[in-house]
Amino acid sequence: MPTDRPPLRIGTRASPLALAQARQLRDLLAAADPARPAEIVPMTTTGDTRKGSLAALGGKGAFVKELDRALAAGDVDVCLHCMKDVPGDVPRPQGFIWAAYLRRDDPHDCLLLPAGAPRRGLADLPPGTRVGTSSVRRRAQLRRRHPGLETGEFRGNINSRIARLDAGEYDAAVLAHAGLRRAGLEHRAVEVIASDVLCPAVGSAVLGAECRRDDTVTTEALRALDHPETRTHITAERAMLHALQGHCNSPIAGHATTAPDGRVTLIGMVFAPDGSSWAHARETADRDRPADLGASVADALLTQGARTLIEAVGP
Numbered sequence: 001m002p003t004d005r006p007p008l009r010i011g012t013r014a015s016p017l018a019l020a021q022a023r024q025l026r027d028l029l030a031a032a033d034p035a036r037p038a039e040i041v042p043m044t045t046t047g048d049t050r051k052g053s054l055a056a057l058g059g060k061g062a063f064v065k066e067l068d069r070a071l072a073a074g075d076v077d078v079c080l081h082c083m084k085d086v087p088g089d090v091p092r093p094q095g096f097i098w099a100a101y102l103r104r105d106d107p108h109d110c111l112l113l114p115a116g117a118p119r120r121g122l123a124d125l126p127p128g129t130r131v132g133t134s135s136v137r138r139r140a141q142l143r144r145r146h147p148g149l150e151t152g153e154f155r156g157n158i159n160s161r162i163a164r165l166d167a168g169e170y171d172a173a174v175l176a177h178a179g180l181r182r183a184g185l186e187h188r189a190v191e192v193i194a195s196d197v198l199c200p201a202v203g204s205a206v207l208g209a210e211c212r213r214d215d216t217v218t219t220e221a222l223r224a225l226d227h228p229e230t231r232t233h234i235t236a237e238r239a240m241l242h243a244l245q246g247h248c249n250s251p252i253a254g255h256a257t258t259a260p261d262g263r264v265t266l267i268g269m270v271f272a273p274d275g276s277s278w279a280h281a282r283e284t285a286d287r288d289r290p291a292d293l294g295a296s297v298a299d300a301l302l303t304q305g306a307r308t309l310i311e312a313v314g315p
């Protein structure tokens with residue numbers, strides 16, 4: 001093993017999902033440059049070890065802060081983040097750069113039922129069905145489309161959530177399709193929920209690899225993995241989120257897509273927590289100014305009263 005090419009150290013949360021994602025990055029790096037190995041450095045964050053409300057976990061971005069410290073200190077060379085969990089209202093550390101956004105997986109949410117339950121879709125769930133999901137974005141949209149459903153707190157890693165579903169704590173659950181797939185549990189999805197019923201979260205199904213800006217070796221290794229269309233979409237969605245000053249538990253949805261003609265459409269929505277009212281904006285623009293598109297959609301939402309809706313939910 002040549003000593004002048006030390007392995008790239010990938011910092012990650014230690015949850016099964018985060019580890020699966022880190023292995024994906026490690027394998028992509030190995031395929032792009034077989035002469036430079038990469039290794040995974042799992043870190044246990046406060047967010048993984050405690051249950052309860054996000055505020056009790058140390059507030060915004062609790063999942064991200066400890067990985068940031070390790071990257072800044074040089075204990076690791078790369079941190080891989082679910083872009084959905086990176087807050088839009090707190091700037092990233094100045095010395096970091098998003099050197100690669102991996103190609104987006106399916107950004108939709110999906111419905112799960114307890115093992116052995118009769119298979120049916122979201123529209124066929126009877127009134128009073130208890131649906132586990134802690135995200136205000138999902139709760140608001142479920143209530144908007146299906147006011148008879150009840151929703152309840154549902155935290156913890158993907159495997160423990162599914163175990164609790166199967167144990168009868170809830171009659172149904174809504175989780176990210178991409179997360180299920182990465183955890184090898186895609187067979188548990190009974191319905192992938194269309195985005196006009198449940199508009200995805202900003203950044204959903206996108207993994208971002210961050211490194212120190214002055215670390216040219218790692219930056220170059222990651223650049224080779226960047227997916228330009230995903231970068232365009234993330235830039236538009238996160239510009240919107242930033243202008244709305246939204247955090248990861250805000251009642252905000254945002255979804256960018258590219259049409260066959262190459263133009264980019266961004267849909268943004270902001271909800272009252274009970275789904276009784278919402279703001280909605282949809283704009284299309286050339287793909288070369290995605291940040292302007294995001295800012296413009298945010299402006300339209302703010303004009304419709306988005307700020308009041310966002311502030312109705314605490315951090």
Ligand SMILES: NCc1[nH]cc(CCC(=O)O)c1CC(=O)O
Nearest residue numbers: 082084175176178179204205206
């Ligand atoms: N908030 C938790 C989270 N953050 C990222 C994913 C996995 C999929 C993704 O990247 O969107 C999940 C699980 C879920 O929401 O069900």
